[in-house]
């Protein structure tokens with residue numbers, strides 16, 4: 468039976484020039500905005516006024532120097548940017564990526580606890596393992612650790628972070644000036660963690676945060692990624708290209724979450740949605756076609772190579788798409804590998820055709836259309852077991868984000884699919900999860 472209280476969750480990707488790699492060249496993009504924190508704050512306020520659940524900032528810890536020619540790569544460091552956004556918003560959730568392969572759990576637990584305090588309980592952590600080889604070279608490693616090891620570390624890293632967040636009992640703070648007791652030392656516990664990868668005595672140097680701990684998000688679709696999500700995550704971001712595959716993924720994640728001893732409702736599945744919306748279909752399609760002209764094929768080759776860990780620059784663009792190695796040989800992002808594999812299987816595509824027709828938005832679900840057309844697609848996936856909501860990636864930066872907020876969100880609200888007000892002040896309350904106090 469369908470749950471009458473079930474409603475769509477909307478996560479908004481906060482990006483500099485937009486999810487389309489050519490968006491920075493579009494006439495509507497104001498380039499001075501993408502390095503000015505005030506514009507990020509303004510768009511966050513606008514998203515909050517539209518009642519968007521969460522803002523998300525992705526992150527990577529390396530750049531390919533030659534790629535900078537083709538557009539902005541990454542923007543501000545996510546946690547510092549979100550702290551500045553927290554100061555000018557009150558309800559919207561704030562999610563940042565932090566990699567478990569290139570950080571220490573003590574630092575990560577501390578910064579997310581800090582953001583949870585600063586924002587009054589709105590922090591979320593996107594747990595990623597990082598699949599870009601050259602990142603290793605920025606951290607003193609000769610190569611990226613193998614996929615399985617990265618995930619084994621991620622699991623232990625998450626467990627240590629959870630222990631650290633629990634190292635302060637909810638009532639540890641006393642603040643009694645008369646007796647001279649600031650905090651009850653019996654209620655602050657060293658964690659004494661000794662594991663395979665980490666040795667952490669604890670406790671955290673920060674009292675328990677307003678949500679108890681931040682929301683946990685996971686974004687990998689390999690076997691190991693799915694298991695990690697099933698065990699710990701409250702949201703899972705996913706790369707999906709077709710409705711059928713999205714349904715299979717959705718059912719698999721819900722089943723794994725049950726097997727991990729949690730309710731299937733304890734995890735929400737959010738496919739990415741690359742969107743261009745305009746009042747008329749013709750206008751939306753024109754924008755899509757403009758962007759198609761502005762994209763760079765060299766940049767697309769680089770992004771495909773990075774995400775799959777295969778150097779496609781050595782292949783001729785107009786030759787048939789080369790056979791892909793077995794997934795066990797892929798040490799990069801299996802999520803993207805699986806999707807490309809689905810796109811190319813049983814089709815005779817060239818590398819150029821794959822990149823020009825399917826790689827817009829890194830191959831993820833995308834639509835250009837009117838508010839009704841966009842809402843129809845979202846409703847279909849939401850009501851038919853393919854999604855609990857979406858990670859919305861406007862292809863055209865701030866202008867595209869405004870269009871989504873002004874045109875699509877009211878349409879979803881009119882249909883009763885998306886709420887019109889926040890339920891509480893913390894992210895966990897707003898998404899219907901319990902506070903962990």
Ligand SMILES: Cc1cc2nc3c(=O)[nH]c(=O)nc-3n(C[C@H](O)[C@H](O)[C@H](O)COP(=O)(O)O)c2cc1C
Nearest residue numbers: 525526564595596686687688689692704705801802
């Ligand atoms: C919506 C979405 C957002 C993601 N954000 C990041 C990110 O910010 N940084 C990153 O390194 N990987 C990011 N990823 C990639 C996944 O985390 C990545 O697939 C995972 O770490 C590697 O695991 P896998 O091999 O299980 O796919 C994202 C993936 C998705 C679907």
